Amino acid sequence: MIDAKGNTLFEIGNKEDAFQPDGFCWVHAVTSTDRVIAVADSDCRKLVFFTADGRYLGTVPAQDLGLKNPWMPALAFAPDGTLYLSGEQNREGTPVREAFVLRIEGFEALK
Amino acid sequence: MKSILLTILLAFGTLITAWSNDDVIPRAEAIAASTPLALKATTTKLGEHEIKVTPLTLSYPIFTNKGFKSVTGMSIAGNKLYLMIGMGKAIAYHLPTPATTTLKLDTDFGTNGELKVDEMNAKGISANAQGDVFAHGGWSTIRYHGNTKTEVPGQGALHWRPGKNYGFLVGNNKLTLYANGQLQEKSITANGAGQIGSAG
Helix, strand or coil: CECCCCEECCCCCCCCCCCCCCCCCCCCEEEECCCEEEEEECCCCEEEEEECCCCEEEEEEHHHHCCCCCEEEEEEECCCCCEEEEEEEECCCCCEEEEEEEEEECHHHCC | CHHHHHHHHHHHHHHHHCCCHHHHCCCHHHHHHCCCCCCCCEEEEECCEEEEEEEEEECCCCEEECCCCCEEEEEEECCEEEEEECCCEEEEEECCCCCCCEEEECCCCCECCEEECCCCCCCEEEECCCCCEEEECCCCEEEEECCEEEEECCCCEEEECCCCCEEEEEECCEEEEEECCEEEEEEEECECCCCCCCCC
């Protein structure tokens, strides 16, 4: 995070170990509100959350979202604070990849 | 030597043009023979907090064959959800109300809900409530508004700030303000934070 003069305010992510819950194998999408920063890491199949001032909130593995080996390159907060995640995964046992969109709610309680 | 180079170029060109819709998009019979994802609504924990996950039904489903991306970018503006999909196309859906779960295709967007963007490599999309849609690849951004399109000057990806009347062109390790339909002189360059990149 940088300020309007380009100075670093803070950094997010575990720089020592990408495989830790707060680490990033790769940042494929990032979005934020004035309270929450959400990061989609498709390589490690997880969403990672931070407060707007950089405090680690938690990690949600893709399988906890009901997904199975998905690709998750698109993430966006709506103005009402609802998070949308889009990506794709294979239909079981086939090469057919189907796109999905998930609506994720409950961020208003985060402080 | 020239003939060898020509042969290589022709072979490369053939390889590129071989990626047609028929290769990227599964045949109807393959889709029909496969089992839909049937994702289920669930709740899960984010730290101590509970979050609710609801899969939405796409009235206009998107399929690709293995090896090709179905979705590469998403943006939400107003009551619309925009997706950048394969083969240089963008689509728009109406956002469902909290009580409903279907994303209905916005048939007023582009041609019957599908906008063909000029750049085949466009992967990202950003939109605003004024109806501007910015499609960006690695180095350039094109702005679409109704039937008009204009190239955003400068190199980088244009990201509109949700709910605001401005955005930033992200590229060359700096953020440049974009407002009133054009790049402004104000920009921010990172001081020692590493490269400013663009994700999503």
